[in-house]
Amino acid sequence: MNGVLRRVRGMALRSRLALLVAVAVAAAVAAVAVTCWFITRGQLYGQMDNELRSQVGQLNQNRQAIPLLNCPDTGGQRAIxxxxxxxxxxxxxxxxxxxxxxxxxxxxxxxxxxxxSDRALHTTDDDKGKAMRVLTVPVTSSPGNQQVQGIAVSIAKPLDEVTKPLTTLAWVLLLVGGIGVLGATAAGLWIARAGLRPVDKLTDAVEHVARTEDLTVRIPVDGDDEIARLSASFNSMTASLASSRELQQQLIADAGHELRTPLTSMRTNVELLTRSEATGRAIPPDDRKALMASLKAQMTELAALIGDLQELSRTGLSAGEGPVKVVSLHETVRSAVERARLRGPELTIDAELAPWYVRAEPAALERAIVNLLDNAVKFSPEKGTVEVRLMRGTLTVRDHGPGIPAEELPYVFDRFWRSPTARALPGSGLGLSIVARTVEASGGEVALAAADDGGTVATVRLPGAPTPPPEIP
Known part of the structure; x- marks a missing residue:
């Protein structure tokens, strides 16, 4: 049995469907045929029994039956x-x-x-082995219709009057059933082939994508059945994969472009130091000090860029994999404000923070808030003021710097995007992109806009509550 099941599972889907249809039709035909045969058999046996009863009744009513009780030599009557x-x-x-x-x-x-006993009805064989249907009843005398004791009369008919029609019927049912099963098998194959044609197209498309990695393949979607939904899902999947590949290629290209500048500068400075050592021509102390400071700044910038790339990859590609906990947003912002004060000691950072608790990944959320404040510190004028407000889940960070032109606002959260006026400042162009992805992963939203009287205001909205919600189990 297990071997048969393994063979069936190894068959093609259309073959299994055709086999299923054939088995179902064969079972239905067999059930109908057997039922029909047994009903007909019962009817024929009933008809024969009725005929025997009728003939026995006529025999008992025949007044010539009495002489037969002595069983005379009937001679030729046997051939009647x-x-x-x-x-x-x-x-x-x-x-x-x-x-x-x-x-x-x-x-x-x-x-x-x-x-x-008043009667006996049974099937038996005569002395030549021929099957007979026999009915035995008592003999009654004509006057008074009373039973004659010690004697009975049997009347029998050949059973082939029933078995021959039943045999013929069985062959007819078998023939018709066989034709029906063959027709059902052919119809099942045709239906399976027609029904699985869209699946064949989908299979060809998947094999083509696997073979060529061509994610532009699309399958036509006809109707709204399960096959159409499967085709639409495949199209959505390939579109998402194509978009992901494009973003990945863009990230690699942008990262390579951003890494090229500090690496080229570092290479130039290292070559100058190497050449000085090789030729014995010492670099003037002031130039050497400036060269080492440049190397240190470039290494710092390169390390920050690599760190930002790692953070962006983690928040962009595997967001939600870190531990999500209940985070006090006001404490996280307060910690980020303290760090921002260390980076901009000449600035005044005015913070007003109301309690607010959110569900987020603590480290990622803190880094996003730090990036937001670093951006405000970097663009604030000397001895300027940065205003930080947290009210009912809305965090605003306002600086009084040069602001961002309206035509550049749609690009501020793009990876590696930097305003032309800010290219001379340190940075990788990834900070706001990390902020956007972290906030979105936490179910919130972030926006940058020009302030009314100059500067920029960043707004972050995160869902939460003013009191700590239950911890995630």
């Missing part, structure tokens, strides 16, 4: 067409009145002869 008629004595002797082959009396027949 019609059912076999026998007289059965209670002692077991049988006298054939009509018919060419005697039928042995059974116990049920003798019970009728001695008066212990």
């Amino acid at each position: 067409p019609g059912p076999t008629i026998q007289v059965i004595n209670s002692d077991g002797t049988v006298c054939t009145v009509r018919g060419d082959t005697p039928i042995s009396a059974r116990a049920s027949d003798l019970a009728v002869a001695d008066g212990s």
Whole structure:
């Protein structure tokens, strides 16, 4: 059985569907055929039994039946067409009145002869082995219609009057059923082929994508059935993969472009130091000090860029994989404000923070807030003021710097984007991109806009509550 199941599972889907249809039709045809055969068999047996009863009744009503009780020598009467008629004595002797082959009396027949049973109906074989349907009843006398004790009469008909039509019917049902099963199998193959044609197209498309990595393949979507939904899902998947690949390629290109500048500068400075050592020509102390300071700044910038790339990859590609906890946003902002004061000691940072608790990844959220404040510190004028407000889940960071032109606002959260006026300042162009992705991963939103009287205001909205919600189990 297990071997058969393994073979069926190894068949193609359309073959399994056709086999399923054929088996279902065969089972239905077999059930109908067997039911029809048994109903017909019952009807034929009932009809034969009724005929026997009718003929026995006529025999008992025939006043010439009494002479037959003595079982005379009937001679040629045995060849008279019609059912076999026998007289059965209670002692077991049988006298054939009509018919060419005697039928042995059974116990049920003798019970009728001695008066212990009123009738017997059974199937038996005559002395030549021919199946006969036998009905045995008591003999009644004409006057008073009383039973004659010790004697019974049997009437029998060949059973082939029933078995031959049943055999013919069985062959007809078998033939018709076989044709039906073959037709159902052919129809199942056609239906499976037609129904799985869209699946074949989908399979070809998947194999083409796997073979060529061509993510521009799209499958036509017809209707709204399961196959259409599968095709639409495949198209959405390939579109998402194509978009992801494009973003990945863009990230690599942008990262390479941004890494090239500090690496080129570092290479130039290192070559100057190497050449000085090789030629023995010392670099003037002031120039050497400036060269080492430049190297240190470039290494710092390169390390910050690599760190930003790692953070961006983590928040952009695997957001939500870190532990999500209940975070007090006001404490996180307060910590970031303290760090910002260390980076801009000449600035005044005015913070007003109301309690607010959110569900987020603590480290990622803190880095995003720090990036937001670093951006404000970097663009604030000397001895300027940065205003930080947290009210009912809305965090605003306002600086009084040069601001961002309106035409540049749509690009501020793009990776590696930097305003032309800010390219001379340190930075990688990834800070605001990290902020946007972290806030979005926490279910919030972030926006940058020009302040009314100059400067820039950054707004972050995060869902939460003024009291700590239950911890995530």
